[in-house]
Amino acid sequence: MIDALEQAEAAVAACFDTAAWAANERHLVAALDATHRLEQRLAAVKLTLVRQLDGRGTATAQGASSTAVWLRDRLRLGVGAARRLVELAATLDTLPPGVRDALTGGSVDVQQVRVIAETVETVHATAGAEAADKAIGVLVEWAKQFDAALLRKLGTRILDHVAPEVADAAAEAALRAQESRAARDRHVTVSEQPDGRLRLTGILDVEAAALLRAAIDPLSAPGGPDDTRTAGQRRHDAVADVCRLALRTDELPEHGGDLAQLVITTGYDELTRQLGIGTLDAGLHLTPQAVRRLACDAAIIPAVLGSTGQPLDVGRQRRLITGPLRRALVLRDRGCAFPGCDRPPRWCDGHHIRHWADGGDTSLDNAVLLCGHHHRHVHRGDWVVRLGGDGHPEFVPPAWLDPEQLPRRNHYHRRN
Known part of the structure; x- marks a missing residue:
């Protein structure tokens, strides 16, 4: 497979050297059609690979919380696009043979395939296997003319073409299916x-x-x-x-032992003089005017920082990483400190680097902020957590993942 893909990549790369301006219009249109078919076929191969990697648990084995998050970092995708890729890959196992052939042949795209699969499933449940087989042929032909959105609209009346005797009764079933999809797709x-x-x-x-x-x-x-x-x-x-x-209410759930709150960091002198900018716990900045406005209805907690910006003292609680100590941890880590994770502080727990039961103390030097997934992953895995020379957390991967075991850090929360 790799050899074939490398040959295909080389052939595609050679197309860039072709003088497209010298081709006539007929050849340009034919080349565009061929490019589109190739793109659809590559999309089918990509989905097959994603399905296999997802099924084997490759992402979680390498420390990612999900295949979508792993794809985001591996392929530099937006997390929404990565999640849709995983969802589409999962549908491959349920595709009827005719739809699978159309996808691998490049005559339909992955979005159209999803519409066809959902429509055929509804037809099968309503009118039986014979009508579903007819629907596949009709929908594939329609897909050659219409995009996914129009194909879905046409599919609501597919039974008028393949099973008119049950079309009216099926309209109600289609409406129920639409409601079910709406519940599933909410986000x-x-x-x-x-x-x-x-x-x-x-x-x-x-x-x-x-x-x-x-x-x-x-x-x-x-x-x-x-x-x-x-x-x-x-x-x-x-x-x-x-x-x-x-x-302003007390109805919201707690996060990390604190009430839901907006945390802003600024210098006290700058605050009183209306000069300093403020920094949210997610690393974003606010103007001095915004800081002053929010401070009118806020509790102000002093924190002593070292020369490198490390929080030295915000008042410490001994047993749990909550309250002032958690605020210090948020100031330092900004979010989940595990490499590649972008989850914000409100989704994270304080983790003892040396466990409390093993004699580790509850202090900033023995704590790191981790989201729920990576907290569990660190506890059951072979990763080593430590603080680097600058006081910030770093993670040493297991030898099976990185034989050189080079320390890794999270760069998502780095501030400029």
Whole structure:
């Protein structure tokens, strides 16, 4: 397989040296069609490889929390794209032969395959195997003309073509299946932008959408004739207001032994003089004006820092890594310290480098911040955790993973 892929890669690379400008229009269109077919076939091979790696547990064996996270680092994908890749790969085992042939032949893409598989499953449950076989042929032909979104829309009436005698009854079943998919596909993705802002994307089910509208609609109404905000800006401010209201209650669950809270670090002198910027526990920065505004309704806790910015004293509790000691740990590690993990502090636990039961003390020098997955992984695995010469955690991989056992660090939480 590797030899064949290397030959294909070399052949594709040679296409860059071809003078496309010299080709006539007919040849350019034919080349575009061939490129697209090749792209679809490569996508099928890629899914096959992902399915095998996922099934063998390669990702978790190498310390990743999931195959999607491992693919994100290995292939430098967005975590959403990596997750969709794993989900699509999992459908390969359930594809009917006709659909699999269309995918490997390059006549349909992976998104169309997902639509076809789901539609055929509904037809099979409603009208039986014979109608499902007919539906495969019809849908594959439609896929040559229509994209995945239109193919899904056409598929809602597929029984009119393959089993008209049960089409009306099946329409209700299709609606129930649609509701089931809506529940399965619900999600919200929070993507950090290079400048520290967040992009929110997602799909809410009907109930969650109604709750969101009920919460933000009253807060996003125009504030009067002098309100120059756009509708999108008003909705943004309404979401922020809802979060502020939620944080003022005692109904939110605790994180790491502390109440849900917004933690900002700044110098005391700079705060009083309205000059210094503030730093959130996730590493993002706030202007002095924003820090002063938030400080009006906040508890201010002093922390003594060393010359390298290491937290030296925020008051320590002896048994559990909570309270002031946890805040010091967050200041230092910024999130899960395991290499390659981007989980924020609120998802993390304090881990004793030398276990408490083995005589390890509860101190900053004997603690590291780990998410739940990597906390369990470190406890049951062969990784060695230690603090480097600069006081920051580093992880020595097992020899089977890295024979040289070079220490690794997490670079996701590094601040500029």
